[in-house]
Amino acid sequence: MHCVAPSSSISLKSITAPAAVINRPSHAKIQCVASRFDAAAAASNQQLSTAAPNTSNFALGGIKSRSDWQSSCAILASKVESQQQNADKSTGGADKITVVNGHTSLDLVAINNLPKPLTIADLSPAPLHGSTLRVAYQGVPGAYSEAAAGKAYPNCEAIPCDQFEVAFQAVELWIADRAVLPVENSLGGSIHRNYDLLLRHRLHIVGEVQLPVHHCLLALPGVRKEFLNRVISHPQALSQCEATLTKLGLNVTREAVDDTAGAAEFVAANNLRDTAAIASARAAELYGMNILADGIQDDSSNVTRFVMLAREPIIPRVDIPFKTSIVFAHEQGTSVLFKVLSAFAFRNISLTKIESRPHRNRPIRLVGDENVGTAKHFEYLFYVDFEASMADVRAQNALAEVQEFTSFLRVLGSYPMDMTPWSPSSQ
Numbered sequence: 001m002h003c004v005a006p007s008s009s010i011s012l013k014s015i016t017a018p019a020a021v022i023n024r025p026s027h028a029k030i031q032c033v034a035s036r037f038d039a040a041a042a043a044s045n046q047q048l049s050t051a052a053p054n055t056s057n058f059a060l061g062g063i064k065s066r067s068d069w070q071s072s073c074a075i076l077a078s079k080v081e082s083q084q085q086n087a088d089k090s091t092g093g094a095d096k097i098t099v100v101n102g103h104t105s106l107d108l109v110a111i112n113n114l115p116k117p118l119t120i121a122d123l124s125p126a127p128l129h130g131s132t133l134r135v136a137y138q139g140v141p142g143a144y145s146e147a148a149a150g151k152a153y154p155n156c157e158a159i160p161c162d163q164f165e166v167a168f169q170a171v172e173l174w175i176a177d178r179a180v181l182p183v184e185n186s187l188g189g190s191i192h193r194n195y196d197l198l199l200r201h202r203l204h205i206v207g208e209v210q211l212p213v214h215h216c217l218l219a220l221p222g223v224r225k226e227f228l229n230r231v232i233s234h235p236q237a238l239s240q241c242e243a244t245l246t247k248l249g250l251n252v253t254r255e256a257v258d259d260t261a262g263a264a265e266f267v268a269a270n271n272l273r274d275t276a277a278i279a280s281a282r283a284a285e286l287y288g289m290n291i292l293a294d295g296i297q298d299d300s301s302n303v304t305r306f307v308m309l310a311r312e313p314i315i316p317r318v319d320i321p322f323k324t325s326i327v328f329a330h331e332q333g334t335s336v337l338f339k340v341l342s343a344f345a346f347r348n349i350s351l352t353k354i355e356s357r358p359h360r361n362r363p364i365r366l367v368g369d370e371n372v373g374t375a376k377h378f379e380y381l382f383y384v385d386f387e388a389s390m391a392d393v394r395a396q397n398a399l400a401e402v403q404e405f406t407s408f409l410r411v412l413g414s415y416p417m418d419m420t421p422w423s424p425s426s427q
């Protein structure tokens with residue numbers, strides 16, 4: 001996996017692109033994004049984009065990718081123009097061919113120089129042929145999300161983003177081909193922010209990876225536990241180590257920051273000798289920190305589940321274990337939830353996850369006089385993962401039934417299950 005240096009991490013401010021590139025209906029957050037590439041975006045984009053095509057590839061036979069194709073067209077066009085100017089000079093333009101409808105054609109191009117027609121492969125969304133898959137993740141190098149990106153796509157170019165939302169946008173704006181984002185942890189539970197973002201954005205879940213998460217307590221070289229009065233990390237990491245921090249007898253305040261590796265980077269950059277970070281051993285190595293305590297997660301089998309997101313869904317299969325993620329909302333009444341769940345139960349489809357989130361658009365509704373006693377109630381969205389592929393007729397029938405009971409239903413993705421066995425890791 002190739003890593004992009006922390007300084008090039010993408011931020012919301014720097015993600016700006018022509019509005020026309022946004023391939024989905026606009027929503028509030030995206031609308032505030034400026035409709036041009038600003039200097040920062042141009043700089044990071046330059047760093048993130050694949051290397052400029054070698055000019056030798058511009059020979060028409062050497063076209064390997066869409067970008068080569070576009071460059072070839074540009075070069076061909078300028079060649080035609082200059083040849084035409086030369087020809088015009090020598091012949092006064094008399095050798096032009098007039099076609100039947102009266103329009104004048106270009107000069108004839110030698111037959112072996114004709115551009116090849118675009119094929120379906122040239123239009124395939126991602127990865128571009130011959131180029132590395134670009135995978136957006138939240139955090140800086142050394143974050144667990146970077147490790148998850150490497151597990152999901154071993155030879156990818158991992159692109160750090162400063163917020164989850166930026167990782168979504170990076171894919172939507174074609175700066176990245178995929179995003180890899182955490183959705184739940186065995187100790188800390190669901191990462192709700194990403195559930196909300198899955199709904200707000202139009203990306204598809206195309207895979208999942210489970211990553212054993214092994215936390216270390218990091219401090220600057222020479223710093224001992226007794227010197228510490230603060231521990232900083234990602235809120236999930238702090239909660240995953242809560243009991244162990246207490247057991248270590250540290251008299252510290254705990255502060256949340258954007259990501260684990262970012263915490264290590266912050267301590268190192270500011271030479272903080274009273275502050276430790278909870279992060280990975282890789283972060284210790286990257287930012288020149290010492291490991292004061294190793295494996296400080298409260299449970300040795302601490303694991304985080306990440307999903308891979310893409311602009312296009314994958315074609316579901318039935319020959320390997322698949323999972324499908326859906327989100328639905330229903331009008332009032334608890335019996336609907338029971339009916340939905342039974343649609344799966346009757347077909348022997350196992351659910352692996354159910355999560356409810358308050359419905360953001362209509363969060364609270366006052367109940368009328370006839371229902372005296374209940375002041376307010378919330379409306380909910382339900383996220384369900386089940387063990388079946390959308391190519392499986394049982395899943396199709398179950399969803400057809402669910403659709404009847406619900407006012408809103410969306411399939412977030414149907415994707416291969418991560419079946420890799422894992423054990424308490426030393427990562």
Ligand SMILES: O=C(O)C(=O)C[C@]1(C(=O)O)C=C[C@@H](O)C=C1
Pocket residue numbers: 138139142143144145146182185191213234236237258259260261304
């Ligand atoms: O901060 C990181 O290193 C992350 O990759 C984020 C994150 C998370 O959001 O849950 C990922 C895995 C761990 O559970 C802790 C933190």
